[in-house]
Amino acid sequence: MKSKILLISSLLLLTAGYAATATATPTTTGTKPATETVAGQIKLYHETMNPHQIEHPNHLGFNDLHIQAIRHLVPDTQSIHDPKLQVPVHHHCKAYDDGTLVCLMFHSGMKDQDKPIGFEYIIPTAEFNKLPEAEKKYWHYHKTEVARAHATFPDLSQEEAAMILPAVLETYGKVIYFQKPEDKYPLGEPYVVIVQDMPEQE
8 A cells, every 4th residue: 555655646746747847838839030040140031031030930921021012903994093903902921931922912901800812922033934934924023013013011111121122023923813802702713813914003
């Protein structure tokens, strides 16, 4: 009996010690700044496309870069005054170390219940040049389209925006929607928007 009591006591002590250790080392899933490497150097994420150098968990990573632009919804007419051409579409982008970005597209605003209706895939000019010729028509050159779309970087200072703009200009984007803005749910097939074919803006 005495040996059983000692065994139970030992198990309780081990359990208590494990619980204390688990309590003392909580896990986090929030954002964090760039971390130090073993050598003591700061680990940089994509230095240009992630200007604030914050590592987001994968489900929050689309906060690396916020771009706002018009001329990203297919107009109902070829008039430059078509209302859909004037709708600001928010791009929430995740920057990858290979120089590409994937941006969720929000057309209705930035409130908690707003849903994305598509995404824009962005690649460097050098990668665009490697695409098959038949594919290139689906991509728009940001050196031309940034100005036409009145694109801005709402979350960056003027200095930060000036630093990132040259890199953005030397990229191409492909806009793919899985839902029309007027529909409640994704209906029918996804479609690609040929941004460069839209009516010019004043």
